[in-house]
Amino acid sequence: xxxxxxxxxxxxxxxxxxxxxxxxxxxxxxxxxxxxxxxxxxxxxxxxxxxxxxxxxxxxxxxxxxxxxxxxxxxxxxxxxxxxxxxxxxxxxxxxxxxxxxxxxxxxxxxxxxxxxxxxxxxxxxxxxxxxxxxxxxxxxxxxxxxxxxxxxxxxxxxxxxxxxxxxxxxxxxxxxxxxxxxxxxxxxxxxxxxxxxxxxxxxxxxxxxxxxxxxxxxxxxxxxxxxxxxxxxxxxxxxxxxxxxxxxxxxxxxxxxxxxxxxxxxxxxxxxxxxxxxxxxxxxxxxxxxxxxxxxxxxxxxxxxxxxxxxxxxxxxxxxxxxxxxxxxxxxxxxxxxxxxxxxxxxxxxxxxxxxxxxxxxxxxxxxxx
Amino acid sequence: xxxxxxxxxxxxxxxxxxxxxxxxxxxxxxxxxxxxxxxxxxxxxxxxxxxxxxxxxxxxxxxxxxxxxxxxxxxxxxxxxxxxxxxxxxxxxxxxxxxxxxxxxxxxxxxxxxxxxxxxxxxxxxxxxxxxxxxxxxxxxxxxxxxxxxxxxxxxxxxxxxxxxxxxxxxxxxxxxxxxxxxxxxxxxxxxxxxxxxxxxxxxxxxxxxxxxxxxxxxxxxxxxxxxxxxxxxxxxxxxxxxxxxxxxxxxxxxxxxxxxxxxxxxxxxxxxxxxxxxxxxxxxxxxxxxxxxxxxxxxx
Numbered sequence: 134x135x136x137x138x139x140x141x142x143x144x145x146x147x148x149x150x151x152x153x154x155x156x157x158x159x160x161x162x163x164x165x166x167x168x169x170x171x172x173x174x175x176x177x178x179x180x181x182x183x184x185x186x187x188x189x190x191x192x193x194x195x196x197x198x199x200x201x202x203x204x205x206x207x208x209x210x211x212x213x214x215x216x217x218x219x220x221x222x223x224x225x226x227x228x229x230x231x232x233x234x235x236x237x238x239x240x241x242x243x244x245x246x247x248x249x250x251x252x253x254x255x256x257x258x259x260x261x262x263x264x265x266x267x268x269x270x271x272x273x274x275x276x277x278x279x280x281x282x283x284x285x286x287x288x289x290x291x292x293x294x295x296x297x298x299x300x301x302x303x304x305x306x307x308x309x310x311x312x313x314x315x316x317x318x319x320x321x322x323x324x325x326x327x328x329x330x331x332x333x334x335x336x337x338x339x340x341x342x343x344x345x346x347x348x349x350x351x352x353x354x355x356x357x358x359x360x361x362x363x364x365x366x367x368x369x370x371x372x373x374x375x376x377x378x379x380x381x382x383x384x385x386x387x388x389x390x391x392x393x394x395x396x397x398x399x400x401x402x403x404x405x406x407x408x409x410x411x412x413x414x415x416x417x418x419x420x421x422x423x424x425x426x427x428x429x430x431x432x433x434x435x436x437x438x439x440x441x442x443x444x445x446x447x448x449x450x451x452x453x454x455x456x457x458x459x460x461x462x463x464x465x466x467x468x469x470x471x472x473x474x475x476x477x478x479x480x481x482x483x484x485x486x487x488x489x490x491x492x493x494x495x496x497x498x499x500x501x502x503x504x
Numbered sequence: 505x506x507x508x509x510x511x512x513x514x515x516x517x518x519x520x521x522x523x524x525x526x527x528x529x530x531x532x533x534x535x536x537x538x539x540x541x542x543x544x545x546x547x548x549x550x551x552x553x554x555x556x557x558x559x560x561x562x563x564x565x566x567x568x569x570x571x572x573x574x575x576x577x578x579x580x581x582x583x584x585x586x587x588x589x590x591x592x593x594x595x596x597x598x599x600x601x602x603x604x605x606x607x608x609x610x611x612x613x614x615x616x617x618x619x620x621x622x623x624x625x626x627x628x629x630x631x632x633x634x635x636x637x638x639x640x641x642x643x644x645x646x647x648x649x650x651x652x653x654x655x656x657x658x659x660x661x662x663x664x665x666x667x668x669x670x671x672x673x674x675x676x677x678x679x680x681x682x683x684x685x686x687x688x689x690x691x692x693x694x695x696x697x698x699x700x701x702x703x704x705x706x707x708x709x710x711x712x713x714x715x716x717x718x719x720x721x722x723x724x725x726x727x728x729x730x731x732x733x734x735x736x737x738x739x740x741x742x743x744x745x746x747x748x749x750x751x752x753x754x755x756x757x758x759x760x761x762x763x764x765x766x767x768x769x770x771x772x773x774x775x776x777x778x779x780x781x782x783x784x785x786x787x788x789x790x791x792x793x794x795x796x797x798x799x800x801x802x803x804x805x
Contacts (some may be wrong), residue, residue: 141671199768201769204768208552209551426559456644491772495581498765499583503755
């Protein structure tokens with residue numbers, strides 16, 4: 134009995150000692166550590182190195198390839214990250230749940246370089262730009278295999294229009310060549326509504342049904358509804374056409390060039406207008422090191438760093454001062470930095486409420502399964 | 505053991521308790537959490553549902569207000585039960601094809617000379633040394649238009665047009681049978697290897713042709729292997745998510761995918777939980793049938 138008590142006491146001391154040791158080192162390491170959660174391949178590694186060198190903060194950099202993964206972590210509580218890149222359309226759901234700390238703009242002087250138009254559009258999701266700082270932005274449009282489209286639709290085919298997707302007779306010509314579209318309600322319904330001349334942000338059930346009807350008509354010619362497979366499929370030359378995110382399609386183009394497989398991929402923004410997306414920095418409420426997160430946001434908003442990142446990942450950033458510093462290949466690519474006229478036709482949408490969400494989800498599932 | 509002293513008996517009980525504890529911790533407790541979610545409402549909250557079940561003190565109120573809305577939705581919307589049926593169909597087809605390929609394979613292995621058997625066994629297990637995901641991805645390369653299969657078929661003059669197998673049900677079945685075949689072969693091999701060959705000699709001596717001997721001796725004696733192999737293939741195949749996602753198309757919506765999109769895309773945790781609870785029962789039913797088949801066999805023998 135006596136010995137076991139002593140044993141327990143010893144164990145307790147050991148645990149206490151161990152705990153002190155662990156928590157002690159953790160506390161000192163914490164100020165020097167920044168935990169970032171971002172999309173894969175979404176930063177120039179040289180920028181990360183420069184940040185570590187200048188500030189002495191070590192960066193723990195984790196990546197994801199699906200926004201849903203991040204959201205599930207956020208909703209389950211306590212992510213363990215100091216800085217997360219979140220797509221803006223998720224923000225209106227998250228902000229009322231008190232998931233994020235407001236950005237202390239005084240600590241981010243480089244926000245003066247922010248692109249006012251992007252900020253203004255982002256404010257639709259984050260009123261007053263309180264919680265999110267834009268990192269990169271882009272559009273949802275059409276990626277295609279240049280040679281195969283020419284072969285099937287002729288050299289004068291109009292590709293920069295939603296017609297190529299929503300005209301069943303036209304799409305039929307592509308069906309034996311491969312068409313992929315995003316498996317995302319909030320991308321496909323606004324595009325269909327826009328093509329029909331309706332408000333892309335409409336939540337009206339009659340409008341949604343009309344869009345659903347249109348999508349149902351083109352469904353027989355679609356091989357796959359998937360939100361990432363099209364990158365590989367385009368790059369390998371397996372499909373003709375994909376509705377996807379500008380960045381992903383440009384990545385497919387890059388991969389095909391690197392593979393030297395003679396597949397040429399191009400991206401076009403439909404002239405009727407396309408949905409804009411914004412990947413933005415947010416700081417979770419329970420971040421252990423929000424100061425380091427702010428420092429990082431400030432660092433990547435230096436014009437030269439923003440330009441470096443954009444050149445590396447080939448996306449447009451939300452930093453207007455970086456535009457003159459970009460390489461011409463990125464700045465002059467209308468798929469990355471669209472012209473003023475195209476820019477004015479780009480649109481954003483507001484999130485669905487619980488009821489309309491279930492309506493579109495059901496419509497979408499019926500379309501996909503063809504039932 | 506039975507006559508052993510108290511400490512040994514206690515140790516014995518402890519050893520028996522471990523699997524029960526395991527079940528309690530890693531099956532029953534998570535199941536209870538999922539069940540509680542299934543009886544909740546979806547809500548914009550953290551986590552995203554509003555539970556009705558607030559604890560045992562309010563059990564009465566919970567039962568009075570019990571709302572089966574999520575389960576009712578599963579019955580009302582044909583999407584869900586069609587996906588369940590489709591998953592069962594694909595799993596059944598996978599099991600049958602795996603059996604049709606696996607049985608002759610296991611039979612050949614068991615009839616091979618002893619010194620070859622261990623090598624053949626290693627060959628069956630060998631694919632497990634590569635990641636499952638990579639092997640499924642490799643099938644994309646094989647099945648895609650103008651992929652390996654098309655190249656071979658066109659080269660030998662069998663077909664002139666690309667087959668366009670990728671993103672079809674056939675592609676899903678190929679991927680499933682390929683992935684689950686070892687789970688069919690291994691238990692079959694174990695059963696067939698133990699089979700007493702002298703019984704076949706006896707059958708031959710009594711004038712039975714090889715086919716009759718197989719049908720009346722080998723096949724009935726290998727039923728335990730067939731049942732075990734089928735269960736090992738069928739059960740994971742019903743809930744399979746990765747293979748239909750990568751190789752399938754819009755027509756191959758299995759219940760795993762439905763569950764995924766309810767949980768991740770639609771953020772409807774309660775409905776996703778209800779789908780999972782029903783899936784469990786869909787799987788328990790064939791297992792119970794299997795167990796009964798085994799018991800009746802045991803009784804007859």
